Each structure stands twice: as structure tokens, then as C-alpha cells.
Amino acid sequence: MPIKEETLCYYERNAENFVKGTINADMEFNREKFIQRLPEHGSILDFGCGSGRDARVFLDLGYKVEAVDGCQQLCEMASVYTGISVRKMDFLELNEREKYDGIWACASILHLPYEELRAVLAKMAAALKENGVIYVSFKYGEFEGWRNGRYFTDMTEDGARRLVEECRGMSVEEIWVTADVREGRGDERWVNMVGRKNRSV
Numbered sequence: 001m002p003i004k005e006e007t008l009c010y011y012e013r014n015a016e017n018f019v020k021g022t023i024n025a026d027m028e029f030n031r032e033k034f035i036q037r038l039p040e041h042g043s044i045l046d047f048g049c050g051s052g053r054d055a056r057v058f059l060d061l062g063y064k065v066e067a068v069d070g071c072q073q074l075c076e077m078a079s080v081y082t083g084i085s086v087r088k089m090d091f092l093e094l095n096e097r098e099k100y101d102g103i104w105a106c107a108s109i110l111h112l113p114y115e116e117l118r119a120v121l122a123k124m125a126a127a128l129k130e131n132g133v134i135y136v137s138f139k140y141g142e143f144e145g146w147r148n149g150r151y152f153t154d155m156t157e158d159g160a161r162r163l164v165e166e167c168r169g170m171s172v173e174e175i176w177v178t179a180d181v182r183e184g185r186g187d188e189r190w191v192n193m194v195g196r197k198n199r200s201v
Contacts, residue, residue, distance in 0.1 A: 003151045004090070007111045008070050010149040015073035023051040023081075027106065030192055031057060033174065034104060034135040037194065038063070042101030045127065047094070048108020049086060052078030058104070059084065066100075069108075091120045096127040103127065103134045107190075110138045114153050121167045128197040133173065136160070140177060140189035155191050164195040171198055 011018060031054060038044070041062050046055040049067040051074070058065045059082060067082065068089040069075050078086040091109060103124050112120060124134055141154035155163070157175045164172050173194040180188035 003113060004070075004111075007150045011071040012073050015071060015077060019051040019074070019077055023053050025053065027054060030106070030135065030137070030178065031104075033176075033192075033194060034102060034133065035061065035063075037133045037173070037196070038102045043099065045096075045100045045103045047091070047103050047105040047124070049078050049082075050074055050106075050108070052081040052086065054104060054106060055084070055086075056082045092116070092123070094120070094123040094127055098129050099127055101129055101132050103132070105134065105136045107137050109136060110153055110155075111151055112153060113151065114144060117153055117163065118166060121163060121170070125167050125170050125197055130197060132197045134170075134195050134197075135192070136195075137190050137192045140191050157191055160191050160193045164193065167195075169197055170195045 041064065043064040044058050046065060046067040049055050049069050052067060055065050055067040065084065067078060067084060067086045069078065069086060070088065070090055072088050075086040075088045091112065109117060109120055128134065138155035138160065139152060140156065142156060143152065143154045160175055161172050164170050173196050175191065175193045178190050178192060180190060
């Protein structure tokens, strides 16, 4: 089975447990680093929204929010939780041009092989308005491959920087490392990054 389909099958099989384990995770610190760079009431794409946890916060703060996920069951659950229609979409299907002030990809595009990751980041850049920002997060490390039924591309600070700097028109604003905020996972680390679109691509 191809990488994408097998990873999505994992989420279809485990959607309820995944939502239970992530919906109350405290992401305020990371969200704040993202939204402080956005215009008031700006437009956000939650790119791989999972439970809808962050999309709902962005909505409550007055932002215009669209949310997508590759897993149909998560789309349905997130639609109920957020009150907006969450679309099922493959990351490579993103074809918007200069539409969003920010794209939030929290623990989502990390499931792509590196070459696909580069292609998707270019699509994210194209979908941003000029001076728009992206937030992405990856498990910390240099591993790429299968782990616990899903495909992962891990990143270090240098890897995350290189990924964005290889994307035409994008630059790195800030990179930071955090502990996993889920219960019992505090020994796991994540690399987080905000990038900015400097010119039209």
C-alpha cells in the first residue's frame, strides 16, 4: 500500500482515540507565535486540522478560518467540533493563489516523504498572500520512514531551516523546540517553525 494511503488508514482506524489524545493539548504558546504575525481578523487555513482544536480557537478569536484534513472521519468530527465544514483534501491538492494570511500545519505535513514535503511547501507558499506566514511542526530528529503505523519525516532545526530556504519566496522567521504537551509524552520533542512569504511565487 502506498505511503499516503497506509498513513490515512491509520487515522481512519484510530480517529476517535486520536481526537481524545489531542483535542485538549495546550498549543497556546505555539499558536501565539503564529497569530501575533497575522493581521486582525485575517484568513487562516488549518492544513491538516485533525480534531479541529486549533481551528476552533482561531474562529473564537475572530479569524476567518478554513480547515482541511486527509482523513474523512476526522473531517466529520472536526466539522461538528468547529461548526464549520471541514473539507477532505490531499495536501498536494492545494492550488489556491495568494488567498491566506496564514497557514497552520500543526503535526500534519510531517507524514510526507521529504520530496513531497518540498512540493507541498511550495503550494503553501503560493496560497499565501504576500507577507503571509506559515507554521509547521515536526517530531525532532533526522529519521524518515515508518513508525507506529505511519510514515514520518522528522526534522532538526537545521533541517527545518533548509526546507523553508529551499522554497522560493519564503524565509524563516523563527524556529524553536518544545516538549510534547500530550499527557505522558513530555520526553518527546518537536521542532516548530514560522516562515514568511517575502514575494509572490
